[in-house]
Amino acid sequence: MVDNSCGTFLFNFYIKRGIGMNKKIVPFTEKQIRDMIKQYPTPFHIYDEKAIVQNVRKLIKAFAWAPSFKEYFAVKATPNPYIMRVLQNEGVGADCSSLAELILCEKVGITGKDIVFSSNDTPKIEYQKAMEMGALINLDDISMIAYLEEMGPLPDAICVRYNPGPLLQEGNAIIGKPEEAKYGLTREQIFAAFQELQQKGVSHFGLHTMVVSNELNVSGLIHTAKMMFELAVEVKEKLSIAVDFIDFGGGIGLPYRPEESFVDYDELSAGIKRYFEEIMRPHGLDKVKLAFECGRAITGPYGYLVTTAIHHKHIWKEYIGVDACMANLMRPGMYGAYHHITVLGKETQPLDHVYDVTGSLCENCDKFAIDRALPKIDEGDILVIHDTGAHGHSMGFNYNGKLRSAELLWHEDGTVTCIRRAETVDDLFATLDFSQL
Numbered sequence: 001m002v003d004n005s006c007g008t009f010l011f012n013f014y015i016k017r018g019i020g021m022n023k024k025i026v027p028f029t030e031k032q033i034r035d036m037i038k039q040y041p042t043p044f045h046i047y048d049e050k051a052i053v054q055n056v057r058k059l060i061k062a063f064a065w066a067p068s069f070k071e072y073f074a075v076k077a078t079p080n081p082y083i084m085r086v087l088q089n090e091g092v093g094a095d096c097s098s099l100a101e102l103i104l105c106e107k108v109g110i111t112g113k114d115i116v117f118s119s120n121d122t123p124k125i126e127y128q129k130a131m132e133m134g135a136l137i138n139l140d141d142i143s144m145i146a147y148l149e150e151m152g153p154l155p156d157a158i159c160v161r162y163n164p165g166p167l168l169q170e171g172n173a174i175i176g177k178p179e180e181a182k183y184g185l186t187r188e189q190i191f192a193a194f195q196e197l198q199q200k201g202v203s204h205f206g207l208h209t210m211v212v213s214n215e216l217n218v219s220g221l222i223h224t225a226k227m228m229f230e231l232a233v234e235v236k237e238k239l240s241i242a243v244d245f246i247d248f249g250g251g252i253g254l255p256y257r258p259e260e261s262f263v264d265y266d267e268l269s270a271g272i273k274r275y276f277e278e279i280m281r282p283h284g285l286d287k288v289k290l291a292f293e294c295g296r297a298i299t300g301p302y303g304y305l306v307t308t309a310i311h312h313k314h315i316w317k318e319y320i321g322v323d324a325c326m327a328n329l330m331r332p333g334m335y336g337a338y339h340h341i342t343v344l345g346k347e348t349q350p351l352d353h354v355y356d357v358t359g360s361l362c363e364n365c366d367k368f369a370i371d372r373a374l375p376k377i378d379e380g381d382i383l384v385i386h387d388t389g390a391h392g393h394s395m396g397f398n399y400n401g402k403l404r405s406a407e408l409l410w411h412e413d414g415t416v417t418c419i420r421r422a423e424t425v426d427d428l429f430a431t432l433d434f435s436q437l
């Protein structure tokens with residue numbers, strides 16, 4: 001077995017210095033993982049608590065200059081109460097878009113203005129719950145004003161989501177062109193909505209947008225902030241409304257590929273600060289609270305899907321079959337997304353085999369990697385699939401009767417907590433009543 005302590009040292013070395021490296025090092029040793037597997041059979045997702053905490057602290061510190069800066073963690077990325085509690089302890093709020101996510105927040109003790117409710121196509125019951133909890137509601141359409149009023153008096157503060165459409169030059173692959181995205185209000189609608197809300201007694205206003213997803217280009221992220229600052233100024237000039245709150249949404253990217261680099265929070269912050277000083281301050285908008293709703297960037301890099309190679313198949317191509325499948329991680333099958341793979345104990349071996357790494361679904365897209373150069377893999381080898389800490393377990397599903405895995409939390413002292421047990425067949429059948437058969 002290869003001793004990974006050097007890798008761990010390098011990992012800590014770079015993380016501590018905040019260098020935007022991306023070496024795809026696994027922070028635990030093969031022995032540690034094999035010990036865990038005795039108690040928690042593969043597949044499972046494991047999250048590195050310390051790395052998550054250090055990362056979110058770094059983000060918050062980078063924006064220390066911004067008035068009441070707040071990160072609202074996008075719950076959908078990793079809807080686990082233990083992860084939410086870790087983040088809550090760091091002063092992070094929650095971004096929800098469904099009833100279950102609101103209830104999860106309630107159970108963790110995240111309520112009121114620590115929640116932004118950024119939903120779309122929203123059922124009444126969800127708005128009711130959000131209002132009951134005192135969450136800051138972010139409207140996805142102008143028609144939602146009347147819809148919300150049917151449930152009682154409008155809250156004192158309301159946020160609206162902006163879709164710049166063709167006014168934004170740069171789109172990107174996951175959300176695509178804003179004019180083809182279902183979210184938000186047009187520019188004219190933003191003004192009409194604020195006017196209507198003001199007439200109806202709302203006194204605090206927020207602006208929200210999310211036009212990028214998995215964006216690694218800092219200038220693209222800074223550009224979004226500039227666009228929002230200009231909109232806030234125009235709102236002030238045209239309507240005499242000074243917004244209280246600007247939320248840039250999520251979308252900070254994750255360097256899934258080893259050759260990509262982490263977004264430098266300090267660079268991002270400096271770029272946003274420059275436009276804040278230039279655009280907002282001269283218009284007396286220097287008290288506006290700034291926020292992000294990042295999910296992926298917060299937990300994504302610090303989660304790992306651990307799976308065992310169970311089959312090797314040689315036909316027209318070489319296949320390694322593992323005990324995880326697309327039910328545990330959709331991104332490769334759904335988006336063709338790259339997720340780095342480390343074969344534990346073989347970190348230093350040559351990448352002289354080319355494999356498709358597959359799951360067991362009766363779907364040919366159920367592959368974690370296609371034509372990937374890897375060391376020779378034997379049955380029983382443990383594969384660590386990187387960057388599964390966000391939009392990993394949470395996107396899981398039960399097609400083909402596949403069960404969703406456990407989630408483990410890896411603490412700084414080397415101990416592990418099972419923060420969600422693996423599903424059983426009984427869980428899968430819980431909604432069936434066989435007695436009526």
Ligand SMILES: *Cc1c(COP(=O)(O)O)cnc(C)c1O
Nearest residue numbers: 074118250251252293294295296
């Ligand atoms: C999905 C989503 C987020 C989080 O996106 P990440 O890519 O995880 O940062 C934030 N806000 C809204 C409204 C979303 O839909």
